[in-house]
Amino acid sequence: MERIITKVALFGLGKVGALVAVMLGEAGFTVVGYDTSPRTDLGFDVEPLDVRDGDGLRESLSGVDAVVSCLPFHLNIDVAEAAHDAKVHYFDLTEDVPTTNRVIELAAGNPAAAFAPQCGLAPGLIGIVGASIAKTFDEVRSIELKVGALPQNPTGLLGYAINWSPEGVVNEYLNDCEVVRSGHRQMVPAMTEKERVLIGGIEFEAALTSGGLGTMCATYEGSVRRLDYKTLRYPGHFDQMHFLFDELNLRDQREVVGRMMIDAKPPVDDDVVYVHAAVEGMKHGAPLRENFVRGYKPLTISGRAWRAISWTTAASVVGVVELVADGVLPQTGFIRQEDIGLDQLLSTRTGRHFAEQGHLA
Template identity: 75%
Template sequence: MARIINQVAVFGLGKVGELVALLLADAGFKVVGLDAAPRPVLTADGVELEVRPLDVADDASLRESLRGVDAVVSCLPYHLNVTVAEAAHDAGVHYFDLTEDVATTQRVLELSRTRPPAGRAQSTFAPQCGLAPGLIGIVGASLAEGFDEIRSIELKVGALPQNPTGLLGYAFNWSAEGVVNEYLNDCEVLRSGHRQMVPAMTEKERVFIGGIELEAALTSGGLGTMCETYEGRVNRLDYKTLRYPGHFRQMHFLFDELNLRDQRELIGGLLVDAKPPVNDDIVYLHAAVEGVKAAAPFRENYVRGYLPIEIGGRIWRAISWTTAASAVAVVELVADGRLAGSGFVKQEDIALSDLLDTRAGRLFDDHSTITQSERALT
């Protein structure tokens, strides 16, 4: 069957966007990159992808850039995504992004339910295609499918340095702006089957993965639309971020004792300066579902660790390739008709087996350093 997506525009060629463009090209798509400061993007076989300059704030140029394009993947800072999504809606172009921002996703949902201009097709809107929300929700929902009754879904992700230093034990390989928002915005969870908003960086717990001790605390945005999907069906659902022990205590000191909660931009700059990116990172995924199977209590864990890998002759950080591969896999599924070709796509509606069966998704099976998938009675 012919693909419904052939040409894809990638907005933002930063830490993740450049690799998204490479993986899309590797999966057989024609790709054009758009960035405020464009630079050559080479595929694995040395072919240079088309890259154009674009100021997203220039509405006319933005809309012109979508001419002849079937889909867009926005790898821009979250506050720029709505502009791109609105342009994609008006052009009848399929839309994908990596955002964890709740307000941005709500606007994308509204667009998916709004009739496009006359003569334009109803497109697919699939936001939140990164790690969290994104892959971790796909894992959790796929685990939950095998239960007769679900008591809890616990989802955790950590993007960490392999060799931490200092009291924070962290490195800002991801957007500092996004991390600060996750730490300060309230978190949507399910408690007793109902949606609630609770403070971030609370409900801390110890977690061990591969013999490494970590701590986890609630952070915002990681569940995407899952609370709405599972309300009334699951007693407890939450998302927590994994860090090395003591990290959240230091963040509480910074935000609360120094009264800096209202100075997010300042905090972001200070943190990146203090803990700049590193190349030796690791990404942990930890999903657990508890409930009833075959009339007996049951807990199923899915635990994975991912290190930097080589793609196209370059070494890519774990956070970059895991995020990019997840997003590109979803594009492949829509393009090949394995997901809806119009309307809003929830990450929890994507089967993990389907995602891992794509060209980009196979990277997760090929490069996991921890392959624990426990099935044990509790």
Template identity: 70%
Template sequence: MTRSINEVRVVGLGKVGELVATLLADSGFSVTAYDARERSDLPFATKSLDVRDARALRDALTDADAVVSCLPFNLNLGVAEAAFEVGVHYFDLTEDVPTTNRVLELSAQNPSHVMAPQCGLAPGLIGIIGSSLTKKFTDIRSIELKVGALPRHPSGLLGYAFNWSSEGVVNEYLNDCEVLRSGHRQMVPAMTEHERVVIGGIELEASLTSGGLGTMCETYEGRAQRLDYKTMRYPGHFELMRFFFDELGLRERRELAGEILVNAKPPTNDDVVYLHAAVEGVQNGQLFRENYVRAYQPLDINGRSWRAISWTTAASAVAVVELVAEGRLPQSGFIKQEDIPFEALLSTKNGVRFAEEGKV
């Protein structure tokens, strides 16, 4: 099959970016990866790059078909604008709403190439799954989406480890959350609407956090009565986080908050990603609830063990690139994650991992 994408640039070689580049190379793409520091230990071409240098960034994308940005949320926009100017397909993993809004603006100005932000886990995979469940309903009462990336063997009262960007975690805990209530979009405070969740006998708690829905509120406004995204943690976590941010006065000192939290709860390789999507509504003339629940563990890829949060994020993003390359998704314009068919994603080389792993 002739692909529309062959040459791919990956920008950012953190734990997720390194695996994104690895999976793309394994899937037959020609990969060149860029990072701020030199890397010579990887099975694909690498170069150093200062992503804040707009000209150097544009030069790096010249002759590419696509770029996948695996940078922190505050650096993605520069890559998106460079991709727009050079004219290459753009993919990222961001949960940042202003970044996504700007990508949407760029796509509207010149929809000649694909602009597909939010290709990670949440937003990303969880929205694809939730949207797929709605197809079985003639009337949608609620869409409930939840993800928890946690240590399998937690210690301490917080029961957490920062296997993901501390800046991203702090933002999702503090930024207001877009939801649907009575069919209409509205903003509500994060770390509210607390509930108990049990997955495979493991008791968790869930509260509203920002960014996990991507563009879904706009898509489902007027179609679903209720829609929200919640983050799952071990019991007691959110009460302690509210104390940390509010009573210790760290709500307005986000950078310091992130430093303290990572120092207290550093990353661990022994993690688990819990995923819970549920839709309620009318199915075959009757009120019904459909659930999709998974618990993803670390996975061996090419003889190396990868954290659950790393491989689930990377595999979802690369599966979307595969679908565009194979012509199974639009070849231009803005792609919403909820418009990606879950069955199509599961049929890709990397998406099939989600069908094979994580059953509870």
């Protein structure tokens, strides 16, 4: 079957975007990149573009079949609206609820293309894993999802490194979290319901954080008693963040906290991404709790070592692009992450990395 997507416009060539471009190329797509300034070090065409230039943005989509946005969340709506107007397929990594709601609206009014936001780790991969496990149960009582992007060799009281967006970290710690409790959707404060977690003999703590579930609460409301997403950290981390936000009264100074954290805890190359999904319910007539636990470490791709957070995020979105291009996923309308099968993702050229990596001894 001939692919419906062959040429992809990629917006944003930062920590993840550059690897998304590499993986798209490895998967057989032609890539044209757009960033705020031209680059010549990536092996494909990169043009300068400010996505706030509506005319330039729409012109950039002429002649492509799809767009992948790796931009900060507040710029994605502009790209999604341009994709809608150009009738090209749209993919992004956003955790932002208003952005996703706008993408849903656009998808409803554009039967000519598929719209698949939230294609990162959380939301994204973790929802695919959790939903795929849940589909094998006769009756599901709870779905508990956790992800932690951490240094392998933590130092200090925070035990952390900012390998992702500092703004994104601060937002997930402060924005209220959507969960399902007793079968109903509700909003609860972030950094609450802390619990102890052991993975491969290493102790972690997990607490509720915002944005990781995407559309799952709406999907599973009324059919499960409990659904939540928590972030994994080394023990003591959340106490330190409560001190920072509450005792030092910095909840209303998010930009200040973001700058402080990136200065105090800069990125590390020896990172690890833990993915932990657990489903409880009835299977084959008996109660069961089924776990999916992985620890993904840095990986060499196309001759270059990439951080775990970079390749796991990039592989998630590129795998979904492959599934739409090959007709495995719908080619029109809104695509929820929980409607994507883990086996489908693992069958793609890019998604195979998740099958080959991450197994705990």
